[in-house]
Amino acid sequence: MDMRTRDLRKPRLGDSITIIIVGAVVALAGCAAQPAKTPSGPAGDSAPSTAEAAAAPIDFRTFNETSCPNSAASYQEWVAKFQSYALSKGRREDVVQTAFLGVKENPEISDRAAKQPEFVTPVWTYLERAVSDDRVARGQLKYQENKALLTGIEHDYGVPREIVMGIWGIETDFGNNFGDANVFEALTNLGYRANRQSFACTELLAALDIVANNKVPASRMVGSWAGAMGHPQFLPSNYLTLAVDRDGSGVPDLWESLPDALASAANHLVDDGWQRNLPWGLEVKLPATFPYGEAELDLTQPISHWKKLGVTRMDGSALPDLPGGTSILLLAGHRGPAFLITENFKVILKYNYSTSYALSVAHLGDRVLGGRRFIGKWPVHERPLSLPEREEVQTLLLARGYDVGKVDGVLGLKSRKAAREFQKELGWPQDGFINKALLEELRRRKNV
Ligand SMILES: [Ca+2]
Known part of the structure; x- marks a missing residue:
């Protein structure tokens, strides 16, 4: 596991929020690599x-x-x-x-x-390796071997067996590494x-x-x-x-x-605040009219808000009634899968501050317990931006008057908010997803 995320096990949310989207800079075969x-x-x-x-x-x-x-x-x-x-x-x-x-x-x-890494592993590559079919299969064996233990832990701590399996599998490949x-x-x-x-x-x-x-x-x-x-x-x-x-x-x-x-x-x-009987979240379907500017980890709403906006389960049925604040998580822009996450997802983030990590923990656990794969398609054709390109994006956004914080190649909350403002100028969906197309548009409008 990358040191930048590894030593943030007890982070203060505000400080480390810049790290979350780029946080997938990990050793993919296992965090203890x-x-x-x-x-x-x-x-x-x-x-x-x-x-x-x-x-x-x-x-x-x-x-x-x-x-x-x-x-x-x-x-x-x-x-x-x-x-x-x-x-x-x-x-x-x-x-x-x-x-x-x-x-x-x-x-x-x-x-x-x-150092900032030259390339940031895209979430879909991270997920593919972290939640491989092979790992799911081994997790299912490990689950059968330790079912009684996991049942007892779930009873005593209120942390579901799938989440414990997810942590164990992503952290150390179920103890293999x-x-x-x-x-x-x-x-x-x-x-x-x-x-x-x-x-x-x-x-x-x-x-x-x-x-x-x-x-x-x-x-x-x-x-x-x-x-x-x-x-x-x-x-x-x-x-x-x-x-x-x-x-x-x-x-x-x-x-x-x-x-x-x-x-x-x-x-x-x-x-870290895990709440009993509260799932981490679920993959959801957003309506065409969804205001993408609202999809951000630090924007929370009661689930009724998303229902009103027309967010549904993937099969089109109504969202479950979940207590507390919920957020819509897009890790690859409006073309990628969308997730509705609860406060418990944010608890997983405290274990290791990376959204790719937390989503992998959640998904691996679900898959081990028989859950299905995500349905939404990741934009796998997108090439990750290099460090100079990420810094160029920030420099160009700054030149247009948008606050990106420090020009450091870390595309955190401020950079995403700035990108959203620029997307608004362009009339694009304001998902804050910073990719090659956005960079090219910034270059084109450099002196405009
Ligand atoms: Ca002991």
Whole structure:
């Protein structure tokens, strides 16, 4: 999983809303996939030979760090400085000593977080891979094997079995791929190499607390290169606050205990506000007259509003009566499928802030439990815009007087709103979908 989204597990909605549509920048085979083989960091950042020569550890007692280390002459020095810092924060010396035994520099972890990707994976490509027939079939087997457990979790937490299956399948391919990076190694490399000191220090302190308080051996704490651990891909801080011991062993075990891992995922959703008996949403049919400007994640309405506008189920029948605020979600403009989403969909987004992710979780769960495929057709012919093209769109919209926020290639809420204004000028449906056609129209009207 891309770091930009992975570390936003507890995001503030307003801050991260710019990330949602582009958030599908993920390792598609599973979120715990290893980093790209070709580091994208600055030249000289990746010299592979440095990793092979496992440098000797530096004695942390030679340091007297009282803040999260900002810089270090080497990876081993960063580790030692962090250990010294951890002592100053009251962590036990024996734990600080042993947790980092054998950690190695990993040159593959580079500063991807600071960069915008050249291309953003379109939602349809993401979905096709994340909810493949093969994965659905394996999910159905896993569901049969764990039906009693899932039934119990649904009863106790109010999180439906399909949502737990969806999270499990998208996060780690039902446990097939939760990564094999030791969390101390992953996070120290992030802190040292990827300019993510604050995140790394917070999570490393939490990881030390897990070792000290929960008696989980440091060597068993494995997960993704971004520090997300076990079946539900919890960051260490998530573990401390949200992991549960469902099998009664006395300690939450997210690696070996499915009862613990899946109940913890459900508990995470409950903590984020999951509402019992409220579905995530459904695919819907919009009338030709639908005001596309109203299709936005931050615009919520009671379901009666959409009914009045003529939104129906795909077979033309009336929408179900769902409580609370609902939104219409279009991830590929007015030509793509449309979804009506509830507050629970937004809870899935809190697990990982990407609409492609959340829709995949919802859809995979539904498919595993026998639900049908989406009916609407994705505009698969659309080529994703490159980073320079996305920035050009923003620059041209800005030149026309529309507020796009920062010109950074991230097509977030402000860019979509600006695009809608431009579409209004053109008399196009105001779906805010930024594609090649919109860019070409902006270029054509550059001086108009
Ligand atoms: Ca347990």
